[in-house]
Amino acid sequence: MADITPEDVAKYGFYRPEMYSSSLASTVDPPMDRHVFLCHKNYSSWPPRVEDSDSDPLPKLLSSALKARKIDIKVKTRLTICEADAKVDLLDGDVLIFPELIKYRGLKDSDVDAFVDDVLVNGKPWASGVGEALTTGFAFVCAHASRDKRCGVCGPALIEKFNEEIQSKGMQKQVLVSACSHIGGHKYAGNVIIFSTNLEGKVVGDWYGYVTPNDVAELLEASFERGEILDHLWRGRMGLLNDAVEGNGEIPGKTKRHKKTQERPVENGNQEIKENVCSCCQGANGVSCCRDGTLTTNGDVEDVKPKETSEAQGKKACVPSPAWMGKWDQSDLLIAAAVVGAVATVAMAYSFYRRSG
DSSP: OTTOOHHHHHHHSTTSTTTTOSOOTTOOSSOOSEEEEEEOSOGGGOOTTGGGOTTSHHHHHHHHHHHHTTTTOOSOEEEEEEOOBGGGTBOTTOEEEETTTEEEOOOOGGGHHHHIIIIIISOOOOTTSOOEEOOSEEEEEEOOTTTOHHHHHHHHHHHHHHHHHHHHTTOTTTEEEEEEOOOSOGGGOSOEEEEEEOTTSOEEEEEEOSOOHHHHHHHHHIIIIIOEEETTTEEEETTBOTTOSOTTSOBTTBEEEOOOEEEOOOSTTOOOOEEEOOSSSOOGGGOSTTSEEEEOTTSOEEEEEOOBOSSSSSOBOOOOOOGGGGGSOHHHHHHHHHHHHHHHHHHHHHHHHHHHO
16 A cells, blocks of 8 residues: 555545445346456556456466356356465465355366366266365455556555454454455445355355445444344345345345445545445445436436425335336426326316216
8 A cells, every 4th residue: 555645545445526426236247156266466566458468378368268158157257366365275276266256275287177077067076176165255445456446546555444344343264365466346335245144044256346445344234143134235145146135135145234324424424424225225325216316318317305294204205116118218297297187187077077967
């Protein structure tokens, strides 16, 4: 973090103007059912395209093998590079596989094809290595500075905060934190992936965006103590298609926590921004199906204004819209409203006519 200047922090950090400006839900692209992490060097040494660099042959070889065997690999698999760090027992060439919670040691260039064939294509143990069970959860933080400056500024600060909170909460045996390479969505930095076990005992990988140091303690508690997610920062989940969130807003296999406010990191103790977030649907910065707004062609909501209720003083109400409403554009709704109004007018006039007759 020594190379990060105050100007970088202002332009690329947690106070940048684009923070909280986009909806986060369903931004895991492409969806995957299995996530493979290759431990490789220090994150500060990674080139922008670490999986496609001739100077780093192992990541490129593994990435190329996955692409070449894509048709044969029945489980949708994604590759990400993570930092090798002896302090957390992650060494160069180690491979972590989720949700299987398996670690294979010391993958070498010459092993790649056989490893992919054994483990990822045929679902067998690697003939040249012994799989070790992972006994902790993981928090992977994108800190790929050479790929995008926003991740380069936000990532190290988040890693430092995660380690600080893990230490203070005595969670060293519950979760490890590691830097990882680009995972998509630079504009959502800080980007975090948390692998934990949900209330049903299933391993889940939840993606978060716009994470700040202020969110870290609650993310740890929600993921590893309460079995919840923080829905206002939630981007999606491994194994959950972007359009598969249930109509009632519940996420299969994990309890949602309906956080009511969204705060921008406080600067100099006097800067605070709160946005209302309702619980009927997903969305960052309070953008959801519960708000007044104009749908654009790409599904974003503009000029979002919370609805006031006559019963709650100063409180916001959330009334979920039927699923089919999202398929109508504004003109269709106006026409439908006009037709209903006309029918009602004719009915009332006929009623008066019958009474007068």
